[in-house]
Amino acid sequence: MVKKIRLGLFGAEDSLEIMQSVIVQFPEFSCISISYWQDDEIIEKLTANMDDVDMWLFSGQIPYGYAKKWSGISQPMFYVPSSGSSLYRTLLHIAYQQKIPFSQLSFDTFNPAELERIFLESEIDFKPGFLKHYEEEIPTDEVVQYHYDLWKEGKTQAAVTCLKNAQHALIALGVPAFRVLPAQSAIISTLALIRQTDETLHFKESQIAVQMIEFDSFSSLTKDTFSTDEIHKVEIKMTEKLLEYTKKINGSLKSAGPGRYMIFTTRGPLQEITKEFTVTPDQTVLQLTGENTVTCGIGIGQTAYEAEINAGIALLHAKDYDKGSWMVVFDDKTITGPLGQPEQIIYGIAPEKLQALSQQTSLSVVTLSKLESILRKIGKMEISAHDLASYMKIMPRSARRILTELEAKGLAQVVAEETLHPRGRPRKIYQIML
Incomplete structure (x- = not known):
């Protein structure tokens, strides 16, 4: 079935x-x-x-x-989407039954070019003058107010709306309002x-995925138990735990050297267990304890080779962060992580624009890509060294070095200072111009 x-x-x-x-x-x-x-x-x-x-x-x-x-x-x-066929029916009703000229109508929702095209295709010599267009969300009250103000000022005689509650509100205010309903062709x-x-x-769910896991074999050992036999026991225990986890994601486990393992599976199970690559699996799912914290890179690819290469890249990026970080590299070479962190960001490996900027500075493409992603995440082009260090999980002095390098090359400038403590040194706020 x-x-x-x-x-x-x-x-x-x-x-x-x-x-x-x-x-x-x-x-x-x-x-x-x-x-x-x-x-x-x-x-x-x-x-x-x-x-x-x-x-x-x-x-x-x-x-x-x-x-x-x-x-x-x-x-x-x-x-x-609001389409031409859904509007035609409403316009015919207004023109032939209500006798209201099109120049006396106000519209909402429609794209301006789409609305003009509809009238042009209908061979109606008219260019709509009153249209409330919006791309995404907008309060219904704002749409109602737009139509009502035009009607109250005598600029229009009626409103054409795609919103049921807007139509009811306008009629309650005394404004003749006509509804455009979804057209069957648009639904299909x-x-x-x-x-x-x-x-x-x-x-996508059937794409090949590789997890490259790394843990410190020595972390759970003491001076009294430090021996090759004890290290071997730790790795056997870790292998047993990872085998249980591997079964849960329908994968196969392969040792890749001391303290490193690879799990071959498909994207679907990993996507599910990490909730769309946003969190790390629960410790109980991994069969691990706190002392077994692992660092992990996940690679997605069209082939096992590509997925394995991406997993290696992801692991290297994970190791740039705190111990126990998880990063993902997708088949389009975008990177996301660390999973489970509020500072999780998505960035590309080597966009051409950033390659050019990297050649102008001493900063790597990855660093510039992370910076660009952070700015996109916070929704502004201004940032302090303290905030940059927090997002990148690096030392404040390293963040200051990045910003001063950008400033020296004309890619950033100090636009403000903030003082958090009376005796503290003011923090410089940089405007980034990538």
């Missing part, structure tokens, strides 16, 4: 009914429908149903935008994209 894609439908109730009427034609999907009314219900309802779905399909951009900004969902998310196109994504995920 083919496993069905568990699809979570999320949106206004009438939109969900339309989506369900289309999806019922596709037996590869099983659905649960979750309706909402107010924006502040979105996250709560998503949280309550996360374990029951493989992918999410939103009826529009607003709930999708809130879910994306929240970033609490690991499953792939999609929304049904989105379902095709979901199917394609599901196939890609299955392919």
